[in-house]
Amino acid sequence: MDVAEKQFTELYERHHGDVWRYVARRVGRSDVGDVVAEVFLVAWRRLSDVPAGSALPWLYGVARLVLSNEARGQRRWQELALRVAAEPDRSISVDHADEVVSQRDVAVAFGRLSAADQEVLRLVAWERLSVAEAAVALGQSRATCAMRLMRARRRLRMQLGVVGDGAQRATRATPSMSNWGA
Template identity: 40%
Template sequence: MDDQQRHFAAVFDATYADLVRFAARRVPRHQAEDVAADAFTVAWRRHTDLPTEPDQARAWLFGITRRLLLARHSHGQHLPTVALVTDPPVPGHEDTVVAATDLAAAFNRLTPAHQDALALTVWDGLTGAQAATVLGITPLAYRLRLSRARTALRAQLLPAATTRPRISPPQGSRP
């Protein structure tokens, strides 16, 4: 195995699961694995473009994966909304469940650009420069987009916080 093949294998090992999780937030799990495999197929074909620095290689692969997902979407395939609440509610944690549900609903009302900006940083753990690479924009443009996304998310959450009925403790209990 030559150096390029070793580098590609190391990037694959370090990045595959992250790409599947990234895609699984946008398509069903079985399709997410296909998208990640397609991203690595593209990367193999363009192996001379694969950055040598691991974090840059990771961001480059996220960019390929994002473009593949956008291509699927443009061909009429529906990209699902995000569901943040997956575990059954725990008794006594109703406020947490309501807050997580409000957060998921607010996130789903954001524009796709704002969703991407938040997800790349929060869920995928990319730095601003890496997220900018994924989106094909400058780091400054990404910071601006992230700031606007955070503001938009806050604005979406404020109405829910002010109009949601408060969950009362059971009768006879003290707060």
């Protein structure tokens, strides 16, 4: 057994029970083992970061972050379930030809955009980031990001043929584009 393994084994044996109880007071019994395992996985990966004299508080901090991530993941699953439940029943036989054509048109138009335009649109529409959050992700100011987003939307509309005499197509494309953020 090398030094790191020995150090981790001692850490685990000394603090496993305390971490288990800490987690058990915060989540249901069925989830405790997974959370504790994640805490000690982080401890193994960051063994050199574990403070020598105060390992237990450090482990509690890791546990708090793991629990926070778990809670965030649960909220996302619940939000997804609610969104899926709110979707209209697609099992009813309806002709979706216009919707398919519209989606294909959007995909083709989107593919013609520059990588920078695609990225700002993806962050706002697909990842559901606000302009301020997208700016952080892109390493830009909020104003720069807002301008890039506005220009990317305009170029997408141009690619879709929305400008000028493409008004009928604009009506079909607008619902697909309504999720593209503000």
